[in-house]
Amino acid sequence: MLWLSVLAVTAANWAMKAGGPLALGERQLPPRAVKVISLMASALLAGLIVTNLGGTAWNDVNWQQVLGVGAAGLARTLRAPMLLAVGCGIAVTALLRHLLT
Amino acid sequence: MGNLALSGTRTSSGALTDGMRLGAGPGAATFVLGLAYGAAASAAGWGGAVPLIFSMLACSGSAQFTLLTTLPAGGAVAAVTAAVLINARYLVMSVALNDSLRGGRLRRGLQAQALLDASFAVGHRGNGRFDVARVIGASIPQWMCWVGGTAAGLLAAPSAHLMYALGADVVFPAFFLMLALDELRKSRRAIVAAILGAGIAAALLFVTNPGNALLGATAAALIGAVHGRRRSAQRATRTS
Numbered sequence: 001m002l003w004l005s006v007l008a009v010t011a012a013n014w015a016m017k018a019g020g021p022l023a024l025g026e027r028q029l030p031p032r033a034v035k036v037i038s039l040m041a042s043a044l045l046a047g048l049i050v051t052n053l054g055g056t057a058w059n060d061v062n063w064q065q066v067l068g069v070g071a072a073g074l075a076r077t078l079r080a081p082m083l084l085a086v087g088c089g090i091a092v093t094a095l096l097r098h099l100l101t
Numbered sequence: 102m103g104n105l106a107l108s109g110t111r112t113s114s115g116a117l118t119d120g121m122r123l124g125a126g127p128g129a130a131t132f133v134l135g136l137a138y139g140a141a142a143s144a145a146g147w148g149g150a151v152p153l154i155f156s157m158l159a160c161s162g163s164a165q166f167t168l169l170t171t172l173p174a175g176g177a178v179a180a181v182t183a184a185v186l187i188n189a190r191y192l193v194m195s196v197a198l199n200d201s202l203r204g205g206r207l208r209r210g211l212q213a214q215a216l217l218d219a220s221f222a223v224g225h226r227g228n229g230r231f232d233v234a235r236v237i238g239a240s241i242p243q244w245m246c247w248v249g250g251t252a253a254g255l256l257a258a259p260s261a262h263l264m265y266a267l268g269a270d271v272v273f274p275a276f277f278l279m280l281a282l283d284e285l286r287k288s289r290r291a292i293v294a295a296i297l298g299a300g301i302a303a304a305l306l307f308v309t310n311p312g313n314a315l316l317g318a319t320a321a322a323l324i325g326a327v328h329g330r331r332r333s334a335q336r337a338t339r340t341s
Contacts, residue, residue: 001177002147002151002172003151004177005168005172005177005180005181006151006154006155006158006159006168008181008185009155009159009161009164009165009168009181009184009185010155010158010159012181012184012185012188013159013161013164013185013188013191014214016185016188016189016191016192016195017191017194017195017210017213017214017216018195018209018210018211018213018214019191019192019195019196020192020193020194020195020196020197020198020199020213021195021198021199021202021206021209021210021212021213022206022207022209022210023196024196024199025205025206025209026205028200029196029199029200029229032325032326033229033326034200034228034229035229035325035326036229036322036323036325036326037196037197037200037229037322037325038225038227038228038229038322038325039290039291039294039321039322039324039325040193040194040197040221040319040322041221041222041225041284041291042281042284042285042287042291042292042294042295042298042321042322043294043295043297043298043318043319043320043321043322044190044194044218044221044222044298044315044318044319045218045222045277045278045280045281045284045295045298046281046294046295046296046298046299046302046318046321047298047299047301047302047314047315047317047318047319047321048218048274048277048315048318049274049277049278049281049299050299050302050303050306050314050318051302051306051311051314051315051318052273052274052277052311053274054302054303054306054311055306055311056306056310056311057306057307058306058307062270064268065268065270065271065274068268068271068275069271069274069275069278072271072275072278072279073275073278073279073282076278076279076282077282082126082276082279083126083129085275085279086126086129086130086271086272086275086276086279089268089271089275090267090268090269090271090272090275091268092268093268093270093271094266094267094268097265097266097268098266101266
């Protein structure tokens, strides 16, 4: 049953990724739809941040994690390279947790 | 003609390399998440082969974690349904990507298999167009790190407590924030869409799972259509 479930999820994943191209083929989307798509990445990334921090029913909210992510964002805004900025965020969260235990 | 073809190849391989470079950061985050997934799958008694092959074939943290956590509690049908629904956003993303793909339906469908959240953002060139070579390039390090992370997690099986103490849970949202900050610099409408997307996801988290909340967040992009309609109306008024 485990193998069957794994294969079913994998097949569905492939089908969803191929869904748009298989349904539309070479047909171009109308200009208005293109305008919507141009904003998709921003909306999706914002949603990913919120769902990562909140979790199911907002039960996973952890203020040390939120501060760490905020610190990473601040470092990036101050023009730190991406990896360094994320490293700052991790360090802030790890330090806070170390101090609290 | 030869030069054109050569320059096209160079551009494409350059974009692929560029994508791989940009995908390295999210790849590092993916490794940490893969480590946690491998450790959790090992603790759940899934053995070594199933989680590793699952990671190689599906390469989807959200669906794999969902199946892992819901299978023992909800039964196979419910678990598979939840894992599929959590990835429904890929259907929307594949429609978005389609205009930038080339070839017939099957070839396009195969290229779209490179879709991953971070790659979708990295490959976006603006105005709804995507650099497909960049999308594929960004997915290569992420796939390698996800599979490598799963293997490392299965072998090392680090405790959840250790991962928490080291702040590993910061990695993923922080990388998404980095990508979002780059995306928001493109236009004011992108900022509005992000704020709206965050708001929709935040509200939906109270009533549904994170996958559905994420799918709902993509609806924020619809402001692109509203804006377009307003502009057209303004243009029509000016002309008359």
